Amino acid sequence: MAKVLAVANQKGGVGKTTTSVNLAASLVSVKRKVLLIDMDAQGNATTGLGLDKHKPAEALSSVLLGKANIKDAIQTVSDIDIDVLGGGPDLTIAEISLMSEERREFRLRSVIDAVREKYDYILIDCPPSLNILTVNALVASDGVLVPMQCEYYALEGLSALIGSINTIRNNANDSLEVEGILRTMFDPRNNLARDVSQQLDQHFGDKVYSTAIPRNVRLAEAPSHGLPVLIYDKRSSGALAYLALAAEIIRKESSRAAAA
Numbered sequence: 470m471a472k473v474l475a476v477a478n479q480k481g482g483v484g485k486t487t488t489s490v491n492l493a494a495s496l497v498s499v500k501r502k503v504l505l506i507d508m509d510a511q512g513n514a515t516t517g518l519g520l521d522k523h524k525p526a527e528a529l530s531s532v533l534l535g536k537a538n539i540k541d542a543i544q545t546v547s548d549i550d551i552d553v554l555g556g557g558p559d560l561t562i563a564e565i566s567l568m569s570e571e572r573r574e575f576r577l578r579s580v581i582d583a584v585r586e587k588y589d590y591i592l593i594d595c596p597p598s599l600n601i602l603t604v605n606a607l608v609a610s611d612g613v614l615v616p617m618q619c620e621y622y623a624l625e626g627l628s629a630l631i632g633s634i635n636t637i638r639n640n641a642n643d644s645l646e647v648e649g650i651l652r653t654m655f656d657p658r659n660n661l662a663r664d665v666s667q668q669l670d671q672h673f674g675d676k677v678y679s680t681a682i683p684r685n686v687r688l689a690e691a692p693s694h695g696l697p698v699l700i701y702d703k704r705s706s707g708a709l710a711y712l713a714l715a716a717e718i719i720r721k722e723s724s725r726a727a728a729a
Contacts, residue, residue: 483626487653490518504588615649
């Protein structure tokens with residue numbers, strides 16, 4: 470049964486898509502079966518894996534609206550062995566259409582239930598806002614992985630996201646929790662970054678991943694080639710960091726299972 474993680478932050482530019490793509494690739498590299506769902510109308514996670522966001526097998530929007538089967542919409546990136554439910558501009562149509570639908574916030578959960586047994590992890594790349602697509606992702610998920618830069622405004626955005634998670638937990642998904650907080654574009658030489666990192670540790674404790682993702686040119690270049698950084702440059706600091714994150718996530722999951 471897959472662990473479903475929403476990669477979310479209401480602030481843009483914090484590394485949600487970078488994390489979704491590269492964590493997915495890293496989990497696959499250690500023999501986990503992964504489905505990546507691109508819930509963002511920009512479709513960057515889709516193009517970041519070399520797929521055409523304008524030509525999905527079946528539009529994710531159609532799947533959410535009950536007009537297509539998820540099994541027909543999933544594409545496999547064969548060189549990497551990642552399954553992708555690609556997003557793109559049609560998601561804007563889905564967002565508008567869902568507003569008039571009953572139980573609209575549960576659509577993605579029911580879609581995922583049809584394939585959940587096939588995977589070890591399902592990662593959902595969320596839009597940078599709390600719209601009905603993000604709400605669907607949070608309702609469908611077991612946990613939220615929060616990428617954030619160690620900056621002052623990022624702390625404000627994190628507070629808003631925690632409030633949203635609590636609202637979803639109280640109204641639609643009582644098992645939802647913060648899976649972990651991931652420091653992205655992290656430069657330990659920066660005083661502000663160190664200060665914010667310390668504040669995160671004080672307030673969230675072991676919810677903060679010990680792995681931090683550094684600023685890395687190869688990590689920034691990889692999407693333009695339609696590749697995760699692990700394929701583009703497996704020796705880069707960005708690739709090694711996401712491999713470490715995958716290992717940390719698996720280790721935590723194993724510890725929880727052993728304690729249960």
